[in-house]
Amino acid sequence: AIAAMLPRYGVTAFCPTTVACSADALKTVLDEVRALRAAPQHGCARVLPAHLESNFINQDFKGAQPLECLRMPPAKRTLDIGRWTTDDDVLQTIQAALPDVGIMTVAPELANGMDLVRALTAAGIIVSLGHSGADYETSLAAIAAGARQATHLFNRMTPMTSRDPGMVGAVLSSDDVCAEIICDGRHVHPAVMRVAMAAKSPARIMAITDGTAGSGLPRGSTATLGGRRITVEDVARLDDGTMAGSVLTMDRAFACLVGQAGAGLVDGARMCSTSPARELGLQGHGVLGAGAVADLAVLDANLNVRQTWIGGEPVFDGLSLRP
Template sequence: MLIFDGASLVLPDRVLSPGRLVIDGDHIVEIGPGTEDGPMAGLWILPGFIDVHVHGVLGHDVQGSPGGVAAIAAQMPRFGCTSFTPTTFACPPATLAMVAKSVEAAMEARPADAARVLPAHLESNFMAPDYRGAQPLTALCLPPGAPADLAAPGTATGFTAQDIVGVITAHRDAIGTLTLAPELPEALALIRDLVSRGHAVSLGHSGATLEEARAGIEAGARRATHLFNRMPPLTHRAPGLIGAVLDDDRVTVELVCDGYHVHPVVMRAAIRAKRPERVMAITDGLAGAGLAEGARFEVDGRAVTVRAQACFLDDGTLAGSRLTMDRVFANLVEMVGVTPLDAAMMTANVQARTLGLSDRGRIAEGLLADLVVLDANWCVRQTLIGGAVVYANDAG
């Protein structure tokens, strides 16, 4: 049995300070008032962070090797992340199958000191070429059933949309979410099919109009991928995809919280529009996440450099962030100005609810003791998974 006494406990509806938290086995069994001078005084205890959009960390990439997912899982606890969704770039079916098998293996046999691996998020092959960003053009294709003559020049050769769907079907339990552009030919039929099979659909990498985005939502899409990035800007006469998802309470949005992908003023406005209950703060971290400025790595065989703001291809294309979830939380509080209560909601609670994980994402009796302990500077001091301390930093 573990007893944490004196910390500020970030509960679903309030901060209890000082609080007392008791863990028995892998679950939280008691929550109540603590003592002012308890051994955890000055620290914060929050639900463990859940990252629903992360490609890599500390040099490891989801698609880099069959062991990539497990290697990322081993590193996540140092950043307070207790569960994560391995996220792919658009890729050929063989690479997708390799990732799916890696996810299956990591889900089946989790080392005691590693984060929990959740079903993958595919930034899928079904994107609008003009909004692909750093996604490889040669891996994009139209949804199944679309006329071949509508495909953009330079898109997929050597495989078909049905090949991609075949991998998804063969590894159904390893694939949770697909990002796609709803304006593509036959995209609405694909959304309906994916949702009927138990997958979640997120709208993104898309030039959809307001009407096209709304059609995607009516077909079953309930998420939006890295809001504002790789989609047309919101304007007062053409709200587009951004306007559609901000206006619909059925949709939960991802927000990259580094202050560069989205300006803090715009982050603040989006959170006010959607309310924290419909915002998932994400890293969109690449293998360069956690690495020093100037570090180099590869994505899909292309060189990427870690710069002060984010990670970039050599041609200047923004490829992703260098964020980790501890910095996401700190940025929400310090840069955006939300409360620790709302920051915890957007880094754990909303993710768990959106993914249907009723056993985590909140500090409540009976739930898994997946927790992160932060100091007054929002730095990780301890990470617990299933009641076990899997990472400890005694500095400070």
């Protein structure tokens, strides 16, 4: 259903993203990802390997992640990639589905966290730093260990101050890391987006939605996230008021970058398309040119999506999804 609806927002491919969950729930998701990738559905956005906002994050920076699902990484001796002997059922599930796991969020300051960064990197999974209390030095060490990405920069990580750069400072000052930003103008102020663009350049920033099941629903609607109710407001919120992801769609993320953060059309498109495609190693995606994959979105002067094409075929036209 998600893949079928996303083309109306100009999306041609996406990484299904999980919250921390049980091994059984994770297996169900990854089995579905595998099936959809093996048999793409006509008219649907391409399903890419999943992003796991994993169990291995800091409980003090968990946000809306379920506390009961968080855990410490296992000891180093159990993490020889290709020969995992760990009894950690979540890692066993991931190991069994490696081709369908693209990104994994990790808090490197956890006990054995740095070993997990190295192990996942060796397995070909992009390690993304986030939901973390790591200081500047620990963040740099994680980057040196192989971390290549930052999960929703500025949100649920140590901030940057004049005397303590924190994880934010490590990400902004490192050319080796590509940073996600939730571009709804709520999670990150547009002025702060401009600072990030100046520090890293649009080539190293990926616009994301952090969208939940509430994305695209009317204000006041309810949905679920990790088995808990969320209410659609300007963002998604749990019943206790905790911000729980966004209700953003990618067309509005692009409009926010251009209209509020001051990015030009080219840089906005780069952050919504080219940068993510390059970070994920998707050859021929996110560019227009001879031999490139013919996935594209057509917007009008008001930045509303008028058409979406996937594989050279129109899959969305105006307000009607083509069969």
